[in-house]
Amino acid sequence: xQPDPIFNEFVLKFGTVNGSGSASANLLCAKALFRMGIxxxxxxxxxSNIQGLPTWYEIRVSEAGHTARRDGVDVMxxxxxxxxxxxxxxxxxxxxxxxxSTFERDFGREDINIVGIPIARxxxxxxxxxxxxxxxxxxxxxxxLIELIGLDAAVVEDLIAQQFHAKPMLVEPNHKALHxxxxxxxxxxxxRAEVRARPANGTKNKIIMSGNEAAxxxxxxxxxxxxxxxxxxxxxxxxxxxxxHATKFRRNEDGxxxxxxxxxxxxxxxxxxxxxxxxxxxxxxxxxxxxGISLMAEFIGLAYFAEIPLVLFxxxxxxxxxxxxxxxxxSDILTCAYASHGDxxxxxxxxxxxxxxxxMSVDAFDLADRYQTPVFVMSDxxxxxxxxxxxxxxxxxxxxxxxxxxxxxxxxxxxxxxARYRDVDGDGIxxxxxxxxxxxxxxxxxxxxxxxxxxxxxxxxxxxxENLHRIKRKIDGATERLPxxxxxxxxxxxxxxxxxxxxxxxxxxxxxxLLDEAGQTLNHMRLRAFPFAAAVNEFADRHDxxxxxxxxxxxxxxxxxLAEAGIEPSKLIAVPNIDGMPLTATxxxxxxxxxxxxxxxxxxxxxxxxxxx
Amino acid sequence: xxxxxxPQFRHPKLRTNALGLTxxxxxxxxxxxxxxxxxxxxxxxxxxxxxxxELPAHRVAKMSGIGCSxxxxxxxxxxxxxxxxxxxxxxxxxxxxxxxxxDLVYLxxxxxxxxxxxxxxxxCHAVRRRVNMLYICExxxxxxxxxxxxxxxxxxxxxNRRGMETPFDSIDLCNMAIELGAGFVARAFSGxxxxxxxxxxxxxxxxxxxxxxxxxxxVTFNNHTTSTKSYDYVxxxxxxxxxxxxxxxREEITAEYEPGTSADVTLHDGAQMKLSKLDxxxxxxxxxxxxxxxxxxxxxxxxxxxxxYIDDREQDLHDLIGTTNQPLNEVPADALCPGSSxxxxxxxxxx
Ligand SMILES: Cc1ncc(C[n+]2csc(CCOP(=O)(O)OP(=O)(O)O)c2C)c(N)n1
Ligand code: SF4
Ligand SMILES: [Mg+2]
Numbered sequence: 001x002q003p004d005p006i007f008n009e010f011v012l013k014f015g016t017v018n019g020s021g022s023a024s025a026n027l028l029c030a031k032a033l034f035r036m037g038i039x040x041x042x043x044x045x046x047x048s049n050i051q052g053l054p055t056w057y058e059i060r061v062s063e064a065g066h067t068a069r070r071d072g073v074d075v076m077x078x079x080x081x082x083x084x085x086x087x088x089x090x091x092x093x094x095x096x097x098x099x100x101s102t103f104e105r106d107f108g109r110e111d112i113n114i115v116g117i118p119i120a121r122x123x124x125x126x127x128x129x130x131x132x133x134x135x136x137x138x139x140x141x142x143x144x145l146i147e148l149i150g151l152d153a154a155v156v157e158d159l160i161a162q163q164f165h166a167k168p169m170l171v172e173p174n175h176k177a178l179h180x181x182x183x184x185x186x187x188x189x190x191x192r193a194e195v196r197a198r199p200a201n202g203t204k205n206k207i208i209m210s211g212n213e214a215a216x217x218x219x220x221x222x223x224x225x226x227x228x229x230x231x232x233x234x235x236x237x238x239x240x241x242x243x244x245h246a247t248k249f250r251r252n253e254d255g256x257x258x259x260x261x262x263x264x265x266x267x268x269x270x271x272x273x274x275x276x277x278x279x280x281x282x283x284x285x286x287x288x289x290x291x292g293i294s295l296m297a298e299f300i301g302l303a304y305f306a307e308i309p310l311v312l313f314x315x316x317x318x319x320x321x322x323x324x325x326x327x328x329x330x331s332d333i334l335t336c337a338y339a340s341h342g343d344x345x346x347x348x349x350x351x352x353x354x355x356x357x358x359x360m361s362v363d364a365f366d367l368a369d370r371y372q373t374p375v376f377v378m379s380d381x382x383x384x385x386x387x388x389x390x391x392x393x394x395x396x397x398x399x400x401x402x403x404x405x406x407x408x409x410x411x412x413x414x415x416x417x418x419a420r421y422r423d424v425d426g427d428g429i430x431x432x433x434x435x436x437x438x439x440x441x442x443x444x445x446x447x448x449x450x451x452x453x454x455x456x457x458x459x460x461x462x463x464x465x466e467n468l469h470r471i472k473r474k475i476d477g478a479t480e481r482l483p484x485x486x487x488x489x490x491x492x493x494x495x496x497x498x499x500x501x502x503x504x505x506x507x508x509x510x511x512x513x514l515l516d517e518a519g520q521t522l523n524h525m526r527l528r529a530f531p532f533a534a535a536v537n538e539f540a541d542r543h544d545x546x547x548x549x550x551x552x553x554x555x556x557x558x559x560x561x562l563a564e565a566g567i568e569p570s571k572l573i574a575v576p577n578i579d580g581m582p583l584t585a586t587x588x589x590x591x592x593x594x595x596x597x598x599x600x601x602x603x604x605x606x607x608x609x610x611x612x613x
Numbered sequence: 614x615x616x617x618x619x620p621q622f623r624h625p626k627l628r629t630n631a632l633g634l635t636x637x638x639x640x641x642x643x644x645x646x647x648x649x650x651x652x653x654x655x656x657x658x659x660x661x662x663x664x665x666x667e668l669p670a671h672r673v674a675k676m677s678g679i680g681c682s683x684x685x686x687x688x689x690x691x692x693x694x695x696x697x698x699x700x701x702x703x704x705x706x707x708x709x710x711x712x713x714x715x716d717l718v719y720l721x722x723x724x725x726x727x728x729x730x731x732x733x734x735x736x737c738h739a740v741r742r743r744v745n746m747l748y749i750c751e752x753x754x755x756x757x758x759x760x761x762x763x764x765x766x767x768x769x770x771x772x773n774r775r776g777m778e779t780p781f782d783s784i785d786l787c788n789m790a791i792e793l794g795a796g797f798v799a800r801a802f803s804g805x806x807x808x809x810x811x812x813x814x815x816x817x818x819x820x821x822x823x824x825x826x827x828x829x830x831x832v833t834f835n836n837h838t839t840s841t842k843s844y845d846y847v848x849x850x851x852x853x854x855x856x857x858x859x860x861x862x863r864e865e866i867t868a869e870y871e872p873g874t875s876a877d878v879t880l881h882d883g884a885q886m887k888l889s890k891l892d893x894x895x896x897x898x899x900x901x902x903x904x905x906x907x908x909x910x911x912x913x914x915x916x917x918x919x920x921x922y923i924d925d926r927e928q929d930l931h932d933l934i935g936t937t938n939q940p941l942n943e944v945p946a947d948a949l950c951p952g953s954s955x956x957x958x959x960x961x962x963x964x
Contacts, residue, residue, distance in 0.1 A: 026962050035964065112819055171668070203964075207960050207964055208964070216864045217959065220950075220951065222950075223946050223949035223950055225713070225942075226709060226712045245951075245959075249955060250949070255935065256935050256936060256937040256938065257934075257935055257936055258936075258937050259936070259941075260712040260936050260941060261934075262712070262934075265735070265738040268702060269702075269705040269708075269734075270703025270705075270710075272706050272735070273705045273709035273712065275709060275711075276696070276705065276707060276709025276710040277709035277710065277941075278713070279696060279706070279710060280674070280709070280713035280714045280942055282712065283941040284712030298699055298702075299699060392957075393956055393958070393959070393960055394953070395950075395952065396953070397952055400946060435671075435693075435694035435717060436671055436672050436674070436717050437671075438896035439670075440671070440692065443692050443693055443694050443695075444694060444695075445686075446695065446697065446698075447695075447696075447697040448698065457687070558788070582661040
């Protein structure tokens with residue numbers, strides 16, 4: 001007798017070989033669960049390699065809406081003998097493991113259910129072409145899941161039909177493979193998983209999208225016309241998505257395009273082109289990851305000092321150096337905050353999910369134009385490349401781009417004397433004009449050398465200092481116009497709180513619930529931008545301790561909170577995580593409890609940790 | 614060094630061009646280069662060419678990197694916007710600027726250090742992308758601004774002031790540009806204004822990537838007797854492969870040419886290039902025969918000048934990637950934003 005099933009709360013994981021075509025089958029499962037109305041998240045854990053190495057795909061299914069990554073696998077589809085050992089170990093007691101039993105094997109665990117399906121053999125019986133034999137193996141295990149976990153067959157069939165609507169000939173064989181898997185289980189296997197999927201109502205007005213697609217769409221909606229880039233994981237798909245949508249929505253009747261996309265020779269050229277285009281009045285952007293930022297550094301300083309709008313997407317990955325190119329991290333915070341030599345300080349937007357990649361992408365263009373400065377959108381591999389369930393994207397048709405202080409020919413006629421770097425309004429933001437605007441007025445010289453307020457070269461230390469202070473004032477003036485921190489006072493009485501930013505938010509919010517269960521109610525602030533708004537200090541003031549959770553070794557955001565917000569060092573407790581995996585709620589709970597145990601005021605209230613997890 | 618503006622006084626008899634501008638209107642702030650620096654002669658030639666061409670100065674964007682040569686964009690076309698970027702990266706800035714507004718005239722000025730060393734990669738890719746610009750390399754075989762180190766265009770036979778030789782062969786920017794697909798390639802000598810001015814005009818008329826490698830001696834660090842980039846050496850070894858006369862569209866061609874010795878190229882804007890051959894063996898419209906001839910000049914230590922190559926297809930980056938004819942910076946926001954209904958459809962495709 002099997003125990004009662006647990007509905008719509010589980011982790012389904014696929015261990016496959018990269019390059020074997022499993023990715024689209026795995027996405028099919030995630031989408032099918034989503035279409036059944038259950039919130040899901042899908043994490044692709046892949047090697048920096050094209051073919052032959054182990055790769056994983058984890059789907060967290062949670063009707064309660066807990067879609068951060070979770071440790072412990074309920075149903076494992078183990079299709080890669082190379083990783084059998086590791087994959088078996090991850091299955092929770094009572095869980096289920098599916099494998100290709102064409103070659104039988106003993107997995108050495110009595111406490112889990114093993115389902116062997118002779119997948120390769122069945123495929124060999126039905127197809128002769130080797131590529132087809134390989135590809136349809138993936139559909140076979142999806143079919144098996146229909147029986148084993150209650151994946152909705154009609155939903156999957158529909159998705160397949162949609163996927164191949166341009167090649168209808170492929171629908172039938174894919175359906176056939178799906179049914180072969182389902183029927184094999186139906187006829188030969190008694191066991192079913194303890195966890196089951198069933199239709200729910202949790203995805204109304206939701207979509208499933210990656211952050212890179214959302215950010216690319218944001219650039220499109222913001223009116224960016226020039227995209228210049230150099231391929232690097234995990235940022236590549238951002239520009240590719242921009243390009244895909246631009247070639248559709250920006251096509252003129254004569255076939256020309258209202259967009260220019262250039263794959264540059266390197267990141268130096270990519271950012272140089274973006275700066276040149278924006279100097280000339282087009283909205284432009286580049287997307288990269290850590291190594292690219294390092295290369296772009298000199299140019300970022302030029303844009304900062306010559307006050308040229310610039311939007312950079314940094315989809316962060318594991319550093320330093322080439323680091324872990326296919327794992328996630330938040331470790332470019334300090335590099336970007338102060339990118340380039342000399343005194344600089346840059347605006348960073350910190351999206352927490354793909355939805356914010358869209359809105360912050362649009363905002364970034366307005367902010368760059370308004371403040372005439374580089375703006376970093378600090379995404380990461382987890383947000384950028386993984387599929388998240390988010391609210392449907394929204395667009396207000398009355399929204400117009402804010403191009404900032406730009407003088408056209410008529411406005412130039414009005415001004416007595418145009419001086420490119422003069423602080424006319426007292427907010428530190430000077431006026432600019434695009435080259436070619438007016439026959440007599442407005443021409444100026446853009447340079448990275450020190451300049452006076454009309455752009456002329458100077459070695460006068462006083463003028464140099466004034467200029468640098470004005471730029472600082474200009475950026476300071478932006479703080480309250482940036483996305484505000486998301487503050488959740490969960491208890492008026494609580495004197496402790498979690499501070500985080502970016503992709504870790506789902507895990508943190510679930511972790512806060514686990515901490516409630518452990519008797520510790522914490523407040524929560526998610527930072528959404530740098531430099532920090534006054535609300536950040538106000539939040540710090542009402543707490544004794546802030547646990548700063550971030551995915552880097554050196555607690556880089558904590559450094560910024562110390563240095564730029566002036567928060568007491570003893571108040572800021574570092575909670576770093578650097579394994580390159582999306583954060584889990586149990587990590588949040590355990591790390592915070594561990595840290596609490598070191599604090600005199602909380603030590604006694606907590607029992608020592610005797611965890612079996 | 615400061616920012617010295619020239620006096621605004623205008624002599625009543627100064628000749629004006631069709632735009633009502635005087636030569637003075639095409640000048641810039643006073644040069645701070647060493648007296649006798651070749652770069653100042655290039656500046657003078659640029660002023661003359663732009664004045665003669667009646668260029669609306671505000672429609673010209675002056676792009677440069679870092680170096681004595683790159684500084685010169687401040688010394689001409691005061692009414693133009695200038696962008697003195699970072700060392701060796703002017704090509705990417707110019708490419709981006711051109712993407713944003715295809716209607717301006719892009720004039721890049723760089724040095725041999727800026728172009729052939731730190732910026733070699735960007736230079737090659739700008740050539741290959743056929744960015745519509747005139748790129749002038751003021752080539753003195755040395756790093757002027759950092760005080761006389763060898764540059765990558767310094768010939769092996771050319772010793773520095775202290776008698777040291779470079780063990781490495783020099784990079785020939787013209788040969789390289791021809792191979793990489795530049796449409797217009799010329800070499801000139803800063804000391805020969807009569808040759809340089811028409812070349813500049815042709816380069817500005819040309820649609821696509823135009824390079825003029827101007828040997829422009831550095832009087833302070835590379836003008837000694839053992840230098841192959843000194844005034845004396847260049848004067849003695851200058852071999853014009855052809856003479857260029859540029860005739861704007863509206864003028865009739867009146868000059869007489871010996872039959873068989875001239876090639877005519879009509880540029881996209883109607884201007885006529887008359888190329889009269891001085892070297893019978895040299896055909897600047899044929900890459901295959903031209904390159905070996907250039908190689909031969911080089912081996913002999915001679916400097917081939919004039920139009921070295923011209924591709925009359927005149928293709929530019931925008932043709933290659935199919936951007937709209939309207940400058941991208943002028944496309945109205947409404948035409949760029951797909952709007953909420955398109956977003957609804959995109960949402961639906963993600964369910
Ligand atoms: C990244 C960087 N490295 C080094 C320098 C120093 N630097 C300034 S100009 C220059 C060489 C310029 O040589 P060239 O382009 O031939 O110009 P010239 O002065 O000879 O006209 C160098 C190395 C710099 N400005 N930036
Ligand atoms: S150092 Fe040489 S290149 Fe620089 S200004 Fe003097 S002569 Fe010209
Ligand atoms: Mg030089």
